[in-house]
Amino acid sequence: MTSGPLRLGTRRSSLATTQSQMVADGYTARTGRAVELVGVTTFGDVTKAHLAQLGGTGVFVSALRDRLLDGEIDLAVHSLKDLPTRQDPRFTLAAIPARHDHRDALVASRKFADLPAGARVGTGSPRRVAMLSALRPDLEYVAIRGNADTRIGKVASGELDAVVLASAGLHRLGRDAEIAQIFEVDELLPAPGQGALAVECRADRADLVAFLGVLDDPRTRSAVSAERALLAALEAGCAAPVGAFAADDGHTLNLTATVVAIDGREAVRKSAAGSPSEAVDLGRLLAAQMIAEGADRLMGEHSH
């Protein structure tokens, strides 16, 4: 490995650069090695198309991977929930740092139950629309895109009454003060991998894979491995109405997942527990049980 600073590739959004800087600082604190951020523009950042129409997975990821392949950067930081579940053998998930908050949050001037009938709630996520519709079918769910600042701005301007965003992202951006409510997982199951980061490098950089391992949190890794194995086994992408959350207490891995019809009227929801060392098997097992109870039929009712 060359001796200059490590070059960390990041999307240019404020969320991406903030979380990339957190990873860079964590690495330097543990190893003393300098890390410099390299901004990369991805297709997902420039296109105006709706994410669900893009086929969802990978639009934020492939430009960063191209820079890894051409050697312009040494490592890339992604939001794990944006990473396709099928692992590309040219890359290694060298670290999955500790996840601090997996939940979704409501940005609004009042709590979800206190929104008036017909209130306009912005979210681009079919998962959030489906699950929130089950709780409040009397609200209007409006598809939105754009970065967190743009989305929050639609509440401040009065264009929308509320928006739903990942709590982790709002926290990293220092916008906690605007959170009216954090949804617990029994109300709104997060996307698989939500709130976790992925530190990726080329698989042929064995030196770097070993060094970056200092950033890894094994309990977060087992939890998100189960969530992502479930998502993969359901053959659903990041735009599908699938929620999953797993927690590893050091002995047991508990996984809960749901697939919801887009109108929120039907859902399959199940939990399973197993050994953290068998996280992938647990995710696959739960997916198979959910499919047996009709999960694939619910997903088939809208394109994914």
Ligand SMILES: NCc1[nH]cc(CCC(=O)O)c1CC(=O)O
């Ligand atoms: N799909 C976009 C995306 N990818 C990661 C996050 C938030 C941060 C995270 O989950 O780590 C967001 C925005 C959101 O859902 O609010």
